[in-house]
Amino acid sequence: MQGIRGAITVENDNREEIIEAVKKLLINILEANDITAEDIGAALFSATKDLSSVFPAFAARQLPNWDLVPLFDAQQLYVENSMKKCIRVLLLVNTDKTQKEIKHIYLGRASQLRPDIAKA
Protein backbone atom coordinates (compact mmCIF):
# COMPACT_ATOMS: atom_id res chain seq x y z
CA MET A 1 0.00 0.00 0.00
CA GLN A 2 1.13 3.54 -0.73
CA GLY A 3 -0.31 6.99 -0.26
CA ILE A 4 -0.60 9.37 -3.17
CA ARG A 5 -1.09 13.09 -2.60
CA GLY A 6 -2.69 15.57 -4.92
CA ALA A 7 -4.09 19.06 -4.87
CA ILE A 8 -5.72 21.45 -7.30
CA THR A 9 -7.01 25.01 -7.09
CA VAL A 10 -10.11 26.60 -8.58
CA GLU A 11 -10.81 30.26 -9.22
CA ASN A 12 -14.45 30.28 -8.09
CA ASP A 13 -16.64 28.47 -5.59
CA ASN A 14 -18.62 27.09 -8.50
CA ARG A 15 -20.10 23.59 -8.53
CA GLU A 16 -19.18 22.74 -12.13
CA GLU A 17 -15.67 24.19 -11.85
CA ILE A 18 -14.99 22.18 -8.70
CA ILE A 19 -16.37 18.96 -10.20
CA GLU A 20 -14.20 19.37 -13.31
CA ALA A 21 -11.13 20.20 -11.20
CA VAL A 22 -11.54 17.14 -8.98
CA LYS A 23 -12.05 14.86 -11.96
CA LYS A 24 -8.98 16.36 -13.69
CA LEU A 25 -6.86 15.88 -10.58
CA LEU A 26 -7.92 12.26 -10.08
CA ILE A 27 -7.48 11.31 -13.74
CA ASN A 28 -3.99 12.84 -13.65
CA ILE A 29 -3.06 10.90 -10.53
CA LEU A 30 -4.32 7.60 -11.94
CA GLU A 31 -2.52 8.08 -15.27
CA ALA A 32 0.76 9.27 -13.73
CA ASN A 33 0.85 6.29 -11.39
CA ASP A 34 -0.56 3.70 -13.80
CA ILE A 35 -3.39 2.67 -11.47
CA THR A 36 -7.15 2.22 -11.77
CA ALA A 37 -10.04 2.91 -9.41
CA GLU A 38 -10.00 -0.75 -8.37
CA ASP A 39 -6.53 -0.22 -6.83
CA ILE A 40 -7.77 2.50 -4.46
CA GLY A 41 -8.46 1.47 -0.86
CA ALA A 42 -9.79 4.88 0.14
CA ALA A 43 -9.82 8.49 -1.00
CA LEU A 44 -9.78 11.34 1.51
CA PHE A 45 -10.52 14.85 0.29
CA SER A 46 -10.31 18.24 1.90
CA ALA A 47 -11.53 21.57 0.63
CA THR A 48 -10.59 24.96 2.01
CA LYS A 49 -13.36 26.77 3.89
CA ASP A 50 -13.97 29.13 0.95
CA LEU A 51 -15.37 26.20 -1.10
CA SER A 52 -18.90 25.11 -0.25
CA SER A 53 -20.64 24.39 -3.57
CA VAL A 54 -20.16 20.63 -3.75
CA PHE A 55 -18.50 17.70 -2.00
CA PRO A 56 -15.31 16.60 -3.79
CA ALA A 57 -16.45 12.99 -3.21
CA PHE A 58 -19.50 13.67 -5.37
CA ALA A 59 -17.18 14.62 -8.23
CA ALA A 60 -15.02 11.54 -7.70
CA ARG A 61 -18.07 9.29 -7.99
CA GLN A 62 -18.73 10.62 -11.51
CA LEU A 63 -15.62 8.82 -12.74
CA PRO A 64 -15.85 5.28 -14.13
CA ASN A 65 -15.59 2.52 -11.49
CA TRP A 66 -15.31 4.94 -8.56
CA ASP A 67 -18.68 3.84 -7.13
CA LEU A 68 -17.02 1.26 -4.82
CA VAL A 69 -14.15 3.48 -3.65
CA PRO A 70 -14.67 4.56 0.00
CA LEU A 71 -14.70 8.36 -0.05
CA PHE A 72 -14.39 10.98 2.66
CA ASP A 73 -14.56 14.78 2.73
CA ALA A 74 -13.33 17.22 5.35
CA GLN A 75 -12.72 20.91 5.64
CA GLN A 76 -9.04 21.79 5.43
CA LEU A 77 -7.49 23.22 8.59
CA TYR A 78 -7.58 26.97 8.20
CA VAL A 79 -4.16 28.59 8.43
CA GLU A 80 -3.85 32.31 7.89
CA ASN A 81 -2.49 33.32 4.45
CA SER A 82 -2.58 29.74 3.18
CA MET A 83 -3.62 28.59 -0.30
CA LYS A 84 -7.14 29.76 -1.22
CA LYS A 85 -9.81 27.68 -2.98
CA CYS A 86 -7.84 24.48 -2.85
CA ILE A 87 -8.97 20.85 -2.96
CA ARG A 88 -6.59 18.26 -1.59
CA VAL A 89 -6.69 14.50 -1.84
CA LEU A 90 -4.90 11.57 -0.24
CA LEU A 91 -5.36 8.26 -2.03
CA LEU A 92 -4.50 5.02 -0.24
CA VAL A 93 -3.54 2.66 -3.03
CA ASN A 94 -2.80 -1.04 -3.30
CA THR A 95 0.39 -1.22 -5.33
CA ASP A 96 3.76 -2.93 -5.47
CA LYS A 97 5.43 0.41 -6.20
CA THR A 98 7.89 1.84 -3.73
CA GLN A 99 7.35 5.16 -2.01
CA LYS A 100 9.99 6.71 -4.29
CA GLU A 101 8.14 5.58 -7.41
CA ILE A 102 4.89 7.33 -6.45
CA LYS A 103 4.06 10.51 -8.36
CA HIS A 104 2.22 13.16 -6.35
CA ILE A 105 0.24 15.63 -8.44
CA TYR A 106 -0.22 19.33 -7.67
CA LEU A 107 -2.06 21.34 -10.33
CA GLY A 108 -2.80 25.02 -10.83
CA ARG A 109 -1.79 27.34 -7.99
CA ALA A 110 -1.48 24.23 -5.80
CA SER A 111 1.85 23.49 -7.52
CA GLN A 112 3.28 26.18 -5.20
CA LEU A 113 2.45 24.00 -2.17
CA ARG A 114 5.08 21.37 -2.85
CA PRO A 115 7.38 22.59 -5.64
CA ASP A 116 9.75 19.79 -4.67
CA ILE A 117 7.31 17.12 -5.86
CA ALA A 118 4.76 18.99 -8.04
CA LYS A 119 4.08 17.73 -11.56
CA ALA A 120 2.91 20.48 -13.92
Ligand SMILES: C=C(O[C@@H]1C=C(C(=O)O)C=C[C@H]1O)C(=O)O
Ligand atom coordinates in the same frame (compact mmCIF):
# COMPACT_ATOMS: atom_id res chain seq x y z
C1 LIG B 1 1.52 21.66 1.76
C2 LIG B 1 0.26 21.21 1.76
O1 LIG B 1 -0.71 21.76 2.58
C3 LIG B 1 -0.79 21.41 3.94
C4 LIG B 1 0.53 21.00 4.51
C5 LIG B 1 0.94 19.69 4.40
C6 LIG B 1 2.33 19.32 4.70
O2 LIG B 1 3.07 20.17 5.21
O3 LIG B 1 2.73 18.17 4.40
C7 LIG B 1 0.04 18.66 4.00
C8 LIG B 1 -1.27 18.96 3.79
C9 LIG B 1 -1.81 20.30 4.09
O4 LIG B 1 -2.31 20.28 5.40
C10 LIG B 1 -0.16 20.10 0.89
O5 LIG B 1 -1.37 19.90 0.72
O6 LIG B 1 0.73 19.40 0.36
